[in-house]
Amino acid sequence: MAEPARRTVPYINLQAQFQAERAEIMAITERVFASGQFINGPEVSELEARWAAYCGVKEAIAVNSGTDALILALLAAGIGRGDEVITTPNSFIASTAAVCHVGAKPVFVDVLPDQNIDCDKAAAAVTAKTKAIMPVHLTGRMCDMDRIKALAERHKLVIIEDAAQSIGSAFKGKKSGAVGDYGCFSCHPLKNLNAAGDAGMLTTNDSAAAARMRLVRNHGLVDRNTVLEWGVNSRLDTLQAAYLLHRLGKVDETAAKRRANADLYRRLLDPAHVFAPPCRPEELNSFHTFVVQVDRRDALQAYLGTHGVGTAIHYPIPIHLQPAAKALGHKPGDFPVAERQAARILTLPVHQFLAEDDVRYVAGLVNRFFKP
């Protein structure tokens, strides 16, 4: 078989995104600069209202990162020293870091073949100290929220959804961030709904908690000179809110394109060699990432790189084996599924600016690597 004609397929293409919306982005920038309202401009509350309506929740609180959204959710739920929070070791480190920052203990449980939390293992990990469960909708694929809700109801646990990767995803028609008590989103530049820097959103149906977190994100100030409780500075800049307002209107279109790319990959990739993310009928996946599991992952990544294809690994070191997690006392072998996946996962480009031929090229290379 002849070598396919070489193409360059970047893992992400923020330059293409900018070119596609240059006029709108420049107009927004000019408008906000002209207003001089860089903090607490009207776009912030407008974004909160539109985000809440989009997710189907009462409240959305704009903050300056997904990490802060997680920390504020934990604070709102009253979680701190002596409490345990069940979560998974194969997320971005921020899920665990947030739990540690409020003084609570992360209790890891292993994951399923699809990389999401194993609910049987979560049930077995509940103790008298467990206060919350933090399912991570990794890659944009929602966890089994029926089982998580049932577990939370049985043990009176707070559900904090790490929805950093799952804006627009749904499980049985309910959007991510709207099923648990709190939803925590990231708008990091690499996310489906991305800002031009750091940004995040916290969602909840608890209006009292939302009112409190709106104070906490702004130093706890109830007015210019009165602090009700100690807070932080986690305000979302007006500029970021304005960019996000513009992009929120396109987020379903972005997800649809990513879904089409993922569908094509799944049709093309050879299942004898590649485990591609499964799709359940009850889910709508926004495909923040498209992660396959393969043998000889590092060699495949190098091969794709030499053929112009950008890839990534989310994440090569499970959190329980990070130096920062030393005090938790874990060792290799504690979470065998997550550890095995860490050695086998590879994130292929799935972004909305890929052409169909890009996907065909990447899938063809992957198949050729395993069957030269």
Ligand SMILES: Cc1ncc(COP(=O)(O)O)c(C=O)c1O
């Ligand atoms: C699963 C997960 N949780 C939390 C975060 C933290 O979000 P941020 O980078 O906006 O602080 C991220 C972002 O990468 C993430 O992917």
